Amino acid sequence: MSNSKGVMVITEWSEERLRDISLALIGEGRRIADELKQELNAVVIGDVGETALAPLGEHGVDKIYHLDNPALVDYSAELYTDAISSLIKDAEPAIVLCGSTAIGKDLCPRLAARLKTGLVSGCISLKLDEDGLLLQTKPTHGNKVHSTIVCSVGRPQIACCESMAFRVNDGGGYHRRAEILRITPDIHHERKRVRTTGIMTMDPMSIDLAEAEVIVAGGRGVGSAENFRLIEDLAETLGGCVAASRMAVDAGWVSSDKLVGLTGKSVAPRLYIACGISGALHHTLSMKDSGKIIAINNDGNAPIFRIADIGIVGDLKEVIPRIIEQTRQRKDSR
Amino acid sequence: MNVTVLAKQIPDVEGHLEIDRASRVVSSQNIIVNPLDMSALEEAVRIREQLQNSSATVISLGTVKAVKALRDCLSGGADEAVHVHDPAFDRRDSHATGRILAKAIALQPYDIILCGQRSADTQAGVTGALVAEQLGIPLVTDVVKIELKPDASDLVLTRKLEAGKREVLEVSAPIVISVGSGINEPRYPSLRAIKDAKKKLIKTYDLKALGYTDEGTDIYGSMTRVVEISSARPALQRLFIPDSTFPAATRVYLLMGGGISEKKTKMIAGSPEEIASQFVDLFTERRII
Numbered sequence: 001m002s003n004s005k006g007v008m009v010i011t012e013w014s015e016e017r018l019r020d021i022s023l024a025l026i027g028e029g030r031r032i033a034d035e036l037k038q039e040l041n042a043v044v045i046g047d048v049g050e051t052a053l054a055p056l057g058e059h060g061v062d063k064i065y066h067l068d069n070p071a072l073v074d075y076s077a078e079l080y081t082d083a084i085s086s087l088i089k090d091a092e093p094a095i096v097l098c099g100s101t102a103i104g105k106d107l108c109p110r111l112a113a114r115l116k117t118g119l120v121s122g123c124i125s126l127k128l129d130e131d132g133l134l135l136q137t138k139p140t141h142g143n144k145v146h147s148t149i150v151c152s153v154g155r156p157q158i159a160c161c162e163s164m165a166f167r168v169n170d171g172g173g174y175h176r177r178a179e180i181l182r183i184t185p186d187i188h189h190e191r192k193r194v195r196t197t198g199i200m201t202m203d204p205m206s207i208d209l210a211e212a213e214v215i216v217a218g219g220r221g222v223g224s225a226e227n228f229r230l231i232e233d234l235a236e237t238l239g240g241c242v243a244a245s246r247m248a249v250d251a252g253w254v255s256s257d258k259l260v261g262l263t264g265k266s267v268a269p270r271l272y273i274a275c276g277i278s279g280a281l282h283h284t285l286s287m288k289d290s291g292k293i294i295a296i297n298n299d300g301n302a303p304i305f306r307i308a309d310i311g312i313v314g315d316l317k318e319v320i321p322r323i324i325e326q327t328r329q330r331k332d333s334r
Numbered sequence: 335m336n337v338t339v340l341a342k343q344i345p346d347v348e349g350h351l352e353i354d355r356a357s358r359v360v361s362s363q364n365i366i367v368n369p370l371d372m373s374a375l376e377e378a379v380r381i382r383e384q385l386q387n388s389s390a391t392v393i394s395l396g397t398v399k400a401v402k403a404l405r406d407c408l409s410g411g412a413d414e415a416v417h418v419h420d421p422a423f424d425r426r427d428s429h430a431t432g433r434i435l436a437k438a439i440a441l442q443p444y445d446i447i448l449c450g451q452r453s454a455d456t457q458a459g460v461t462g463a464l465v466a467e468q469l470g471i472p473l474v475t476d477v478v479k480i481e482l483k484p485d486a487s488d489l490v491l492t493r494k495l496e497a498g499k500r501e502v503l504e505v506s507a508p509i510v511i512s513v514g515s516g517i518n519e520p521r522y523p524s525l526r527a528i529k530d531a532k533k534k535l536i537k538t539y540d541l542k543a544l545g546y547t548d549e550g551t552d553i554y555g556s557m558t559r560v561v562e563i564s565s566a567r568p569a570l571q572r573l574f575i576p577d578s579t580f581p582a583a584t585r586v587y588l589l590m591g592g593g594i595s596e597k598k599t600k601m602i603a604g605s606p607e608e609i610a611s612q613f614v615d616l617f618t619e620r621r622i623i
Contacts, residue, residue: 020621078472102496106475109463118429118557121459139566140457141360142347148562153555193472194509198502199495207498208516214622238622239497262584271622281577282584292620294613310616311601312609322610330614331623 004155006039007032008093009061010084012101013044016052021099023059024166028126029097030060030174035128041065041093042178043084046073050180057178064180065091071187075103077110078192083185085114088156095134096156097126099163108160117154124165134159164268164291204241209260214240215269215290217260219283220247221276221297221316228253230320231275237324243267245283260286275316279304296320335388335507337378338439339412340449340461341371343396343403347454358560360455367403370450372410374513376520377480378448379411384482389413393438395423395431401536408531409523416442420540428456429557432464437544440469445507446489451476451514462512469510474503476514 007029011022026042033040039062044053046067053064067083080103088096088111096111098104100122112119120136124146127135133150134157140147151157209215216238218231228248235242244254246261260267262282272290276297277283284307287293295308296316305311312319345351345362352361367375378390392407394400395418404415418438423431439447447469452459459475466473478500479492488506494514495501523531578585602612617623 017621102476102494105459109460109475110467110473112429112460112557113432113463113467116557118427119458119460120558122457135561138457140563141345141351141455143457144347144351144566145353145360146564146566147560149558149560151557152559154557194474194503194505196501196503197490200492200500200502202498202500204498211494211498213497238617240622271620282580294616305599305601308599311599313601313603314606314609318606319609322606323613326607326610326614327617327623330618 004092004094005036006041006091006093007036007095007097008041008043008065008088008091008156010043010096010098010104010107011045012099012103013046013048013052016048018052018056019099019101020168021101021161021163021166024163024168025097025099025161026056026059026061027169028161028166029095032095032126032128032134033060036094036132038094039063041091043067043087045080045083053178053180057176058172058174060174060176061178062176064178066180066182067185068182069184069187071189072185075107076192077106077194079187079189080107081110081114082188082191085111086185087183088115093156094132096158098158098160100160101163104160108158112154112158115154115156115158117156117158118151119158119160120149120151121160123159123161126159126161133157138162164289204235204239207241209241209243209258209265209267212241212267212269214238214271214273215243215260215267215287216240216273216275217243217245217277217287218248218254218275219245219277220251221278221299222248222253223276223317225251225253227317230316230324233324234273234275234320237327238271240269240271245277245280262286274304274308275320277304278302279307335381335385336443336445337381337388337390338442338444338447339371339375339378339390339392339407340435340439340447340465341375341392341394341403341407342368342450342453343394343400344368344453344455353563353565355563358563360563365399365402367406368450368453368455370452370454370513370515372407372520373515373517374448374450374511375407375410375412376518377511377513378446379521380518381446381480381482382411382413391416391442393418393435395419395435395438397424404536405531406523408534409528410520411523411527413534415534415536417536417538418540418544419538422541422546427556427558428453428458428460429464430555432461433468434544435461436465436468437546438539439465441539441544444469445509447471447508447510449510449512451512459512462510466510469508471508471510472505473510473512474505475512477511478514478517480511480513480517 012019041063122138125137216235266286268289270291295304300313346364391414392412393416481490
């Protein structure tokens with residue numbers, strides 16, 4: 001594929017809304033495409049309406065390839081690999097970006113294998129070298145090393161990118177209309193050789209903290225086992241998991257498998273709400289990589305406020321019940 | 335039922351690592367089998383224990399050092415071991431090794447092929463896909479539970495999705511399954527198993543045995559190249575003194591951790607109602623609710 005040009009972003013949608021990582025990669029893709037003086041294209045798969053697609057132009061997308069076929073509404077490894085690799089062979093992008101989501105992590109290796117090209121997975125940063133080759137940096141060796149890798153031989157260069165490393169910037173303002181190309185790929189249903197029989201949602205109380213997207217954690221400031229119910233209720237309201245600092249576990253308010261800390265688990269959820277936790281290093285070292293950290297503590301000098309994105313100095317016994325109530329009201333009003 | 339396990343020998347990433355920026359090599363005194371591959375082996379042995387007429391074969395691509403990895407796997411319950419070894423295969427990336435392994439797998443009967451979802455060193459996660467594509471068989475990734483259906487021709491697999499969700503699938507052999515963390519705890523080998531392992535024969539396949547000729551080296555050539563490596567640990571910005579009530583080992587850990595950078599915190603004030611309202615706005619904006 002020596003004529004490969006342009007950046008292609010494989011987008012993911014959740015209920016007609018573009019997922020954050022896809023939007024972030026469109027921003028990143030536009031930056032890279034501008035440097036290469038090439039086009040930025042987006043791949044949209046499944047049931048997404050025109051009104052949802054229109055704004056992509058404002059974020060700098062030149063063309064949208066809409067793979068529209070009822071068979072592709074839900075993710076199927078084989079059918080998606082067939083359809084997208086076929087599109088890539090026709091469109092010949094130089095670079096393909098995809099989020100490191102459940103789908104992305106499954107799909108990208110298959111695309112790389114099918115297209116006989118190189119994939120770098122878990123990318124945390126992207127740059128171009130002076131020849132326009134993509135420099136892809138990712139953690140390796142138990143996340144202790146950062147390795148920068150190039151796809152020297154194959155095209156496209158495929159980068160599967162970590163959600164936490166790429167943020168949506170203000171972006172927009174491109175004032176262009178993305179050209180929408182509707183493609184109805186040939187579907188060979190017999191290619192689907194595995195059968196999904198069900199999707200289960202694990203009880204948030206039972207899933208591993210390492211998998212949680214939202215964590216509500218309580219510390220000594222919670223005060224009592226009874227007050228700890230507030231932490232549990234808030235977690236439940238947000239569909240998140242309960243965690244605790246050493247103090248709360250030692251006090252017997254919560255089981256030790258919920259411990260976040262040096263002798264417990266390390267977590268990095270999208271949202272970490274630390275309630276009544278002072279922020280001693282043995283706790284914060286184990287959650288500092290969380291996407292957004294909110295801290296509620298009645299001591300304004302607590303060290304937790306140094307690493308929190310949002311801080312509230314106040315009584316959690318006053319604040320949390322109201323958060324729970326207002327959240328429920330907002331959810332019910334939909 | 336022939337179960338084939340792919341095992342990779344790696345430096346122990348949990349311990350101290352030597353990071354050589356000039357040669358771009360990361361090494362350790364301690365060499366181990368990739369933990370997720372040991373889990374894959376454990377699954378293979380469990381399947382072997384459940385079914386009559388089945389065997390578990392482990393294959394590893396590597397230098398002569400890989401022989402130790404294969405002995406560890408034999409101690410862990412594998413019946414046979416295959417060492418894929420040729421100087422031409424050294425220092426190849428995962429894309430190359432995946433294709434080479436596929437050829438090695440195809441030299442004996444296979445039904446279920448198991449591997450770890452990713453190796454703890456390169457963290458690439460492409461091997462399963464390359465093997466499946468090369469052999470033209472299906473692949474299921476990040477599997478945390480494998481169950482055999484009563485008639486043993488089919489399997490029920492549970493795999494990880496996002497946010498604590500699980501997908502349940504029915505598949506039939508031949509199939510490649512890459513196993514994710516949390517699937518099992520590999521057994522400790524008994525002394526007897528270790529002794530028996532020493533006596534088992536390890537087959538070796540080189541370039542010729544796999545059917546490669548000198549031409550067309552791009553078939554097993556690397557796709558990617560590491561151009562730079564560096565330590566992920568942040569450099570110490572200022573003197574940081576850990577709390578002296580911690581034990582010495584913890585204080586050293588904290589010192590090595592380099593401290594934490596401080597960020598600009600947005601403080602919210604107001605009545606509890608007002609604060610709660612801002613929370614709900616944030617949750618909505620971040621699509622938590």
